[in-house]
Amino acid sequence: MEKTRLGFIGAGGIAMRHLGVLRQFEDVALAAFADTDFGRAEAVAAEHGGKAYADHRALLDNEELDAVYICVPPFAHGEAERDVIARKLPFFVEKPIALDLATGEDIAAKVKEAGLITGVGYHWRYLDTVEEARNLLADNPAQLFSGYWLDQTPPPTWWWKKDMSGGQVVEQTTHIIDLTRFLFGDVTEVTGLASHKARPDFPDLDVPTASTASLRFANGTIGNLASTCLLRWGHRVGLHLFADGLAIELSDREIMVDTGHGRPVRGAHGDPVWHEDRDFIDAVRGGENRIRCSYEEALKTHRVALAIAQSAETGKPVSLTATKEA
Structure with a gap:
């Protein structure tokens, strides 16, 4: 069997999550790893095979690859994607796709021009519980929702800085935003609020420590998102939604469907990251594109x-109707 040769740009925690899946695929060869921390690239290469590089361009120049995984922090997006596109290679990139809108739009335009296969790590779309919720809402659309990312502050110090992570809404709550889009469709307007509490144990942290947003969708659904990094534990990450005679609570581990006859809960089955990686590899190999x-x-x-973050800064609602089809 001819194997799909993969290169990894970024060899941190999220890369390891994908590698744990991809190493199970008999049709994949883990060929090369690049990281600005060369020691980390060497360690990953020693564990999974392949060659280590300190620079992604050296990796791209020296390896014959079929596709690339880009698993870098928010502030590091841009150059890697453009260099991969210049070599006409399909790529899978972890969220968020950039810090700003201009970078994302530039890369999206280049991807479209090159006609490349791409995937992005919004793995909640692959949860069987989300599929169940989607089916339940097909003929009974949600009218109201509340989304949550109520958690601790992650340890990487880059996460603490707005100019490196984009803040919690851009870096974490984006998963819930994407889930609402997957379930409800296009967003037409957002209004955001944010606050900041200084904490001695997190020096120089300048991202909002609490934020909330109201969203309106083209189909009429309305709702809100709440985010905080003030806790010392993971309290709640998920989405509650309400339709006619129907209440659903979703997390990345379970679903609760309430129709007025109790609150039955079932756990999610399968690994959504396995499914998103499998779909990407299958598409790269010329199979049906189910990404x-x-x-x-x-x-x-x-x-x-980004519109939520902008609204929180300016104190004004942001309309997305002019750009939703861009």
Whole structure:
């Protein structure tokens, strides 16, 4: 069997999550790894095979690849994607796709021009519980929702800085934003609020420590998102939604469907990351393209996250109707 040769740009925690899946695929060869921390690239190469590089361009110049995974922090997006596109290679990139809108739009345009296969790591789309919720809403659309990312502050210090992570809404709550888009469709307007509390144990943290947003969708659905990094534990990450005679609570582990006869809960089955990686590899290998989130689709989610951040800064609602089909 001819194997699909993969290169990895970025060898941190999220890369390891994908590698744990991809190493199970008999039709995949893990060929090369690049990281600005060369020691980390060497360690990953030693564990999974392949060659280590300190620079992604050296990796791209020296390896014969079929596709690339880009698993870098928010502030590092841009150069890697453009260099991969210049070599006409399909790529899978982790969210958020950029810090700003201009970078995302530029890359999306280049992807479209090159006609490349892309995937983005909004893995909630692959949960069987989300598929169940989608089916339940097909003939009974949600009218109201509340989304949550109520959690602790992640340890990487880049996450603490707005000019490196984009803040919690852009870096974390984006998963819930994407979930609402997957379930409800296009967002037409957002209004955001944010606050900041200084904490001695997180020096120089300048991202909002609490934020909320109201969203309106083209189909009439309305709702809100709440985010905080003030906790010392993971309290709640998920989405509650309400339709006619129907209440659903979703997390990345379970679903609760309430129709007025109790609150039955069932756990999610399967690994959504396995499914998103499998779909990407199958598409790269020439099979049916079942990828649920392309770069173009992820850009629409990123646009909403940035609009929420903009509204929180300016104190004014942001309309997305002019750009939702861009």
